[in-house]
Amino acid sequence: MVLCSKLGKNYGGSGFHQIKSLQHFLRLEFGSRVIPSRPMSRWLCLLLLVCANAYASPGAATADEVDRILAERGLLGHLKEVRHDVADRTTELVSTAMGFLGVPYRRGGSSVETGFDCSGFVRTIFEQAKGLVLPRRANEQAAATEVIDKKDLQPGDLVFFNTMRRAFSHVGIYVGDGKFIHAPRSGAEVRVEDMSVAYWQRRFNGARRVSASDAEAHALASQN
Numbered sequence: 001m002v003l004c005s006k007l008g009k010n011y012g013g014s015g016f017h018q019i020k021s022l023q024h025f026l027r028l029e030f031g032s033r034v035i036p037s038r039p040m041s042r043w044l045c046l047l048l049l050v051c052a053n054a055y056a057s058p059g060a061a062t063a064d065e066v067d068r069i070l071a072e073r074g075l076l077g078h079l080k081e082v083r084h085d086v087a088d089r090t091t092e093l094v095s096t097a098m099g100f101l102g103v104p105y106r107r108g109g110s111s112v113e114t115g116f117d118c119s120g121f122v123r124t125i126f127e128q129a130k131g132l133v134l135p136r137r138a139n140e141q142a143a144a145t146e147v148i149d150k151k152d153l154q155p156g157d158l159v160f161f162n163t164m165r166r167a168f169s170h171v172g173i174y175v176g177d178g179k180f181i182h183a184p185r186s187g188a189e190v191r192v193e194d195m196s197v198a199y200w201q202r203r204f205n206g207a208r209r210v211s212a213s214d215a216e217a218h219a220l221a222s223q224n
Contacts (some may be wrong), residue, residue, distance in 0.1 A: 145208035
């Protein structure tokens with residue numbers, strides 16, 4: 001299986017000790033899209049150890065052999081559950097964002113009733129879909145989240161643009177296939193656009209990934 005193969009190749013043997021925690025591994029493999037519950041964390045920890053041991057042993061096991069080992073130990077179903085959880089959380093965020101298509105732009109707006117500006121839209125989506133509270137302004141959202149390469153973009157990541165002659169002055173949510181959803185400008189509505197369009201290509205500033213720890217750190221800082 002793909003996850004186990006990646007685990008063995010990337011972290012097997014002497015490299016496995018470099019994983020600092022379960023959350024560290026999940027961020028390496030899945031980004032910020034899954035925060036497992038405590039019961040799930042125990043199952044996943046055991047799963048990771050099984051995979052690492054299988055691939056670290058002499059004559060490393062094949063993916064089929066690892067599947068057999070996991071099935072024998074009753075872990076195969078739990079791996080599938082984790083993978084579905086990853087997909088479900090991303091799907092939920094993107095589908096939540098899509099539910100606001102057509103809502104008018106309003107500077108300073110952060111609700112369906114008032115309309116959205118770009119950062120207000122992003123903040124609302126993450127709070128509703130994932131329970132994470134991001135900073136209010138686009139440049140603050142960029143500063144508070146994890147820098148990633150454009151080629152590593154996944155649905156649910158943030159994309160930033162220079163639309164007002166300053167860096168990170170506009171933000172949207174990547175939805176896959178080179179497209180993003182955002183609240184564009186006055187007189188427009190929430191819509192999906194293609195990042196390959198020349199206007200957005202020229203103004204692209206960078207990509208970010210949101211993790212629970214990023215949002216929690218912002219929330220703590222806001223309380224002080």
